[in-house]
Structures are given as structure tokens and as C-alpha cells.
Amino acid sequence: MTLAVYLPALLSLLLVAVSRVAVRHAPPAVATRGLALAAAGAAAAYTCCLGFLALTLLDDVPPLSALDHLPGLPKPVPGPxxxxxxxxLGWGxxxxxxxxxLRxxxxxxxxxxxxxxxxxLVVADWAAPHAIAVPGRPGHVLVTTGLLRALDGRERRVVLAHERAHLRHRHDRLVSVAAAAAAVNPLLVxxxxxxxxxxxxxxxxEAAAQIGDRxxxxxxxxxxxxxxxxVLALGGGSVVARVHALRRPAPRGRWTRLLVPGAVVAGIGLVTLVAAAEFAALAAAWLGAA
Known part of the structure; x- marks a missing residue:
């Protein structure tokens, strides 16, 4: 087998790098969907190629192990x-x-x-200030009394609009897809x-559009x-970045900003097909000799 079987792992790093740049000014709706799909595709390719490599261990199992001495058979990857x-694969x-x-x-x-x-809406009598979109059929918003006490009426409307946007667009599914991809391929964290x-x-x-006050x-x-x-809020980069983004006009970019990450995912898919063809040829040669 050639270098193609190893490329999905290496190209995952490239995908992460180009995605960071591509989504910088993309609309969040486009970025969320695009990145989740990219992560899923990269993880699937990575898993397939690990499977191809792992299956070559079968050459050490009878009756294939008796064929090691035959000339002309393509050699699988080294045992280690x-x-x-x-x-x-097992760790993933x-x-x-x-x-x-956990989810x-x-x-x-x-x-x-x-x-x-x-x-x-569910109001939980908890001191910790939280608002959570709880997925399900139907989903609902869980808000704690601790958060309600910390916010005024207009701010509560913002929180509800924000959490209902999560439910309306099924953000839990997109986040879960990306989390599953990162579980099997840690390079995609x-x-x-x-x-x-x-x-x-x-x-x-979505909340800003509904409330009308960014x-x-x-x-x-x-x-x-x-x-x-x-402490977390003052040092948390994601919160600061979200606030800064809301201080600017709403992004008006288009899906074309994700063409480069899409091209990388297409490349990952192509080299995976090459690796699959190589593995099929290897398997056919060994099974034919058996």
C-alpha cells in the first residue's frame, strides 16, 4: 500500500488550518453546517484508512500466514x-x-x-446561573432561577431567543456530529x-435579529x-470573541468562503478511494493465492 492510506490523517491537519481562516468572516450558519460536514467526512475517511491498515494483520493468521514465502505477492504494511x-481504531x-x-x-x-x-420553558430552582437548550421531541429551554435573578426583562428575552434558536436549527445534532468526528480522530478536536x-x-x-439590538x-x-x-468569562476567548463579533455588523459572506475546506475534504475523499482500491487489490492477490 502506498502513501495514500496515510494521507487522510495528514490532510486532517490541513483541514483544521484552512478552516480557521475560511470561517473567520463567514456567516455562522454557513460555518456551523460546513465545518460539521467537513469534520464528519474527514473522520470517516480517517477511520476507513485505519481499518485498511489494521486488516493487513490478517496476513499473520492461517491460512494466509503460510503465503508469506510466495514470490510476487504484494506486501502489506509492516506489522507495527x-x-x-x-x-x-480501538481507542477511537x-x-x-x-x-x-455522556451526551x-x-x-x-x-x-x-x-x-x-x-x-x-422549564424554570429550575438552581442557584447556578444557566440557560440550556434541551434537545428532544419536543425540545425545551431550561433556565435556572440563578440566571433569571441576574438578568433584567430585556436580557431574559435575549437568552430565550438565543436558546430557542439552538432548538429551532437543531444545533445539538451538528455539535454532536463534530464531537463524534473528534472522538474517532483527535486531530479534529x-x-x-x-x-x-x-x-x-x-x-x-438569531437573537440579535429577533431583538433588533446587537x-x-x-x-x-x-x-x-x-x-x-x-474568572472564566474574563479569560475565556470564546465569550470575548462572541461579544466582539456582536459589536460589528452582521457577517454577510457567502458559502463560497468554505470552498477551500471543501476542496480539502474532496482531496481526503479522493485519496481514501485510492487507498481502498489498493487495499482491494492487495486482498484479492492474497485471497486468490490462498
Missing amino acids: VALVAAAL AVRLVRDLR RDTTRRLRAAGTPQADG PLRDAVAYQAERWADE GLVARCVAKAALAASP
Whole structure:
């Protein structure tokens, strides 16, 4: 097998790098969807190529192990490489299951916090200031009394508009896709974080459009973050970046900003097809000799 089987891992790093630049001025809705799809595609290709490498371990299992001495058979990858690939596959599977269980258990606990009112709102008597979009059928917004006490009436409207935007556009699905991709391919962790950030920006922009006051939304984002954790809010880059973005006009870029990341994903898919063809030829040669 040639270099093609290793390229999806290397190109994942390139995808992360170009995506950071491409989404800088892209509309959050475009960026969230595009990055989630890119992460999913890159993770699928990475997993396939690890599978190709790991399956070459079968040449050490009878009856294939008896064919090692035959001349003319294409040689699989070195054993240590195949073992590392198998270990990475197993590690990724464990990480994926752990992430899925954590998300499932967290959602169950949040749904158990109370029964939604007619407007899809649950007010939990918790001191910690939080507002959470709880996915489901139907989804609802969970707001704690700690946060309600920290905000005035207009700011509460901002929070509800923000969380309802998460529910309306099913941001939980996009964030979960990116998280699953990063679980199986840790090189994509920056993309996972970028999708989560862009989903927050998307909800910020939806709230700003509904309320009609970008400055108010910016102040509300900062105030809610400070109420939750003053130290984290002051040093948290994502909160500061969201506030700065809301201080500027709404982004008006188009999907064309994601053409470069899309080209990288297409390249990852192409080299994966090449690797698949090489693996198929290798498998056919060995199985034919058996």
C-alpha cells in the first residue's frame, strides 16, 4: 500500500488550518453546517484508512500466514504499523462510546429537571446561573432561577431567543456530529470546538435579529458569562470573541468562503478511494493465492 492510506490523517491537519481562516468572516450558519460536514467526512475517511491498515494483520493468521514465502505477492504494511492502526481504531471507538453516553446521560438529567410549560420553558430552582437548550421531541429551554435573578426583562428575552434558536436549527445534532468526528480522530478536536463556537454565534445572530439590538445581545452574553464564572468569562476567548463579533455588523459572506475546506475534504475523499482500491487489490492477490 502506498502513501495514500496515510494521507487522510495528514490532510486532517490541513483541514483544521484552512478552516480557521475560511470561517473567520463567514456567516455562522454557513460555518456551523460546513465545518460539521467537513469534520464528519474527514473522520470517516480517517477511520476507513485505519481499518485498511489494521486488516493487513490478517496476513499473520492461517491460512494466509503460510503465503508469506510466495514470490510476487504484494506486501502489506509492516506489522507495527498495522498494530498502531488497530490500537487507534480501538481507542477511537472507546472515545466515541464515552462521548455518546455522556451526551445521552446529560440530556436525560436535564429533561428530568422539570416539565416544560406551554411556551416550552422549564424554570429550575438552581442557584447556578444557566440557560440550556434541551434537545428532544419536543425540545425545551431550561433556565435556572440563578440566571433569571441576574438578568433584567430585556436580557431574559435575549437568552430565550438565543436558546430557542439552538432548538429551532437543531444545533445539538451538528455539535454532536463534530464531537463524534473528534472522538474517532483527535486531530479534529479544533474543528469540534469551532463548530460549538459557531453554533453559539449562530444563536447570537438569531437573537440579535429577533431583538433588533446587537449591543444588548453583546451585553447579555457578557453578563451571563460573568454571572456563571467571572474568572472564566474574563479569560475565556470564546465569550470575548462572541461579544466582539456582536459589536460589528452582521457577517454577510457567502458559502463560497468554505470552498477551500471543501476542496480539502474532496482531496481526503479522493485519496481514501485510492487507498481502498489498493487495499482491494492487495486482498484479492492474497485471497486468490490462498
